[in-house]
Amino acid sequence: MSERIPVLRIGDVLLVSIQTDLEDQSVLDLQEDLAERIVETGAQGVVIDITALEIVDSFVGRMLATTAAISRILDAETVLVGMRPAVAITLVELGLSLGGVRTALSLERGLAMLGRAGGVGAGRA
Amino acid sequence: MITAPAVPEGEQQTLPIASNDDVVRARQLVRTLAQQCKLSLVDQTKLVTAASELARNTLVHGNGGTMRVGLVDKGGRRGVSAVFQDTGPGIPDLELALTDGWTSGGGMGLGLSGARRLTDEFAIDTEVGRGTVVTVVKWTR
Amino acid sequence: MAERQESERLVKLLSQQGDVLVGRWIEGVSHTLRGRLSVLELDRELRELYSALVEGLRAGGPDWRGEGWSEVRALLTELSRNRARQGFSPTETATAVFALKELLVPDTDTSQQDFAAYLELNRLVDALGLFTVETYSKTREEIIGAQAEQLLELSTPVVKLWDGVVAVPLVGTLDSARTQVVMEKLLQTLVDTGSEQAIIDITGVPAVDTEVAQHLLKTVVAARLMGAECTISGIRPQIAQTIVALGIQFGDIVTKATLADALKHALRRIGTSPEAAAATVRGAR
Incomplete structure (x- = not known):
């Protein structure tokens, strides 16, 4: 009964835009879907856009970190974009720094970052 | 903690927590109250995140339970109080459970300790075999 | 009920020579404010308050916290908030209310009944005066809080x-x-x-x-x-x-x-x- 988040493909990049407050099962489904789609499409990069998310708790945070780790094994780079300031402050307070996940301010920057692999600009959290 | 955190007294709402959807509902309800209370955006986010962690704990570790929320007032300062109650197995070693990184389930072990850091008042009452009650309060700045 | 009677008597006393009493009240208060508030404004403020007061007594009796007195409380809140914002002192603000006491002064001819009514008025005015001061200080606290916030904003330019x-x-x-x-x-x-x-x-x-x-x-x-x-x-x-x-x-x-x-x-x-x-x-x- 849980809805599935669409995974879009733009060139060799997969784009996931999370628009609503997700229940835990949808979060797990997304993680699974993404791994499958990476293999299926041979994508080089994954951009997860969380601009619309009002909170990221430890469950979603863990999914983001795990997804980044899984994609790396599957030879795709993950960039997390659009985290709101209040969400970032809360995550830090919660004790989650998402080590190893690359981040960018906006979708545009995230895509640009994947375009020039290893390029400078935004940070690695 | 010497003084017990404020619990909702006047108008309050109780929500059953029995499924993943209920955890989402718990977040939404707490957000509505946090907005009513005029908490700052950051404080709203902190409280809703804490509620999400605690509601999930109630569901996963407590085998389900309830969340009771309401507005509280102390000397003109307003706040939101939320009480999570379950009749699950209880927590045998509380100190350990409050340590960062300790987990009995599949999580990261940030639920309890994280919720404590994200709120202004935090109290936990647990008994093995009887259940657990966690109370949190976030005050306006 | 005895208190009810006193309230009714008080309503009568305050209405009988209403205009004269309000006039005296306004004059008394305007002295303490030394022209820092326009006479017109004060006139409007106190007249409104006076009729609300009489109405409150008539409808709500002596219980100034009750339903019948909501208009009086609202007007007093507005008055003390304005005074606090305009920088009047707590004394100047409260005096406006306490001056009500001097409108009815008993003398040797005062009947037992009127005397009781006077005491009633005294009791009410004391309560309303304190209410005014409380609202005043609450407003001041709000002002200070807002200023602290502004200062914080100013001191952290990005x-x-x-x-x-x-x-x-x-x-x-x-x-x-x-x-x-x-x-x-x-x-x-x-x-x-x-x-x-x-x-x-x-x-x-x-x-x-x-x-x-x-x-x-x-x-x-x-x-x-x-x-x-x-x-x-x-x-x-x-x-x-x-x-x-x-x-x-x-x-x-x-x-x-x-x-x-x-x-x-x-x-x-x-x-x-x-x-x-x-x-x-x-x-x-």
Whole structure:
């Protein structure tokens, strides 16, 4: 009964835009879907856009970190974009720094970052 | 903690927590109250995140339970109080459970300790075999 | 009920020569305000209050906290709020209410019944006077709170140094609350301006405690989560000593001696060489 988040493909990049407050099962489904789609499409990069998310708790945070780790094994780079300031402050307070996940301010920057692999600009959290 | 955190007294709402959807509902309800209370955006986010962690704990570790929320007032300062109650197995070693990184389930072990850091008042009452009650309060700045 | 009778008697006494009494009241009060409030305004204010008072007594009896008195309470709240905002003293504000007592002064001819009514009025006026003072001080507290907030806003300007580089120069003692405000404002500015580089300059900060140092650290980590980088510049020797002594891990956080060094670093990170930037500035002149 849980809805599935669409995974879009733009060139060799997969784009996931999370628009609503997700229940835990949808979060797990997304993680699974993404791994499958990476293999299926041979994508080089994954951009997860969380601009619309009002909170990221430890469950979603863990999914983001795990997804980044899984994609790396599957030879795709993950960039997390659009985290709101209040969400970032809360995550830090919660004790989650998402080590190893690359981040960018906006979708545009995230895509640009994947375009020039290893390029400078935004940070690695 | 010497003084017990404020619990909702006047108008309050109780929500059953029995499924993943209920955890989402718990977040939404707490957000509505946090907005009513005029908490700052950051404080709203902190409280809703804490509620999400605690509601999930109630569901996963407590085998389900309830969340009771309401507005509280102390000397003109307003706040939101939320009480999570379950009749699950209880927590045998509380100190350990409050340590960062300790987990009995599949999580990261940030639920309890994280919720404590994200709120202004935090109290936990647990008994093995009887259940657990966690109370949190976030005050306006 | 005896009290009810007194209220009714009081209504009669206050209505009988209503206009004369209000006139005397207004005159009495206007003396204490020494022309700092226009006579017209005071006139309107007190007349309204007077009729509300009589109406309150008529409808609600002596229970000034009751339903029938809501109009009086509303008017008094407005009056004390206005006085507080206009800078009148608590005494000047409360006197307006207490002066009501002098309208009805018993003499040797006063009947037993009227006397009781006078006492009733006294009791009411005391309660309303205290209510006024309480509202007044609440308003003052609100004003002070708002000013503190404004001061906080003013003392933490986030400035754009370059396209893609914002900075917040901090001056003075940092407490936990202020650092938190800075942190939120800085991070929001990163989003609003699309800047990937942030500089926190603490040249003007004499000392930090553990909590403040932690807040600075958290800001840097939060900025990273959002996809930006944060440099801390201008750390004084004492602060560096404090940080090490407190055992706070600054880890891989970029720190620079001066704001200028931090700007150079930030420019390089966004792919603009400091030399090119300098040339642009000269060209613009």
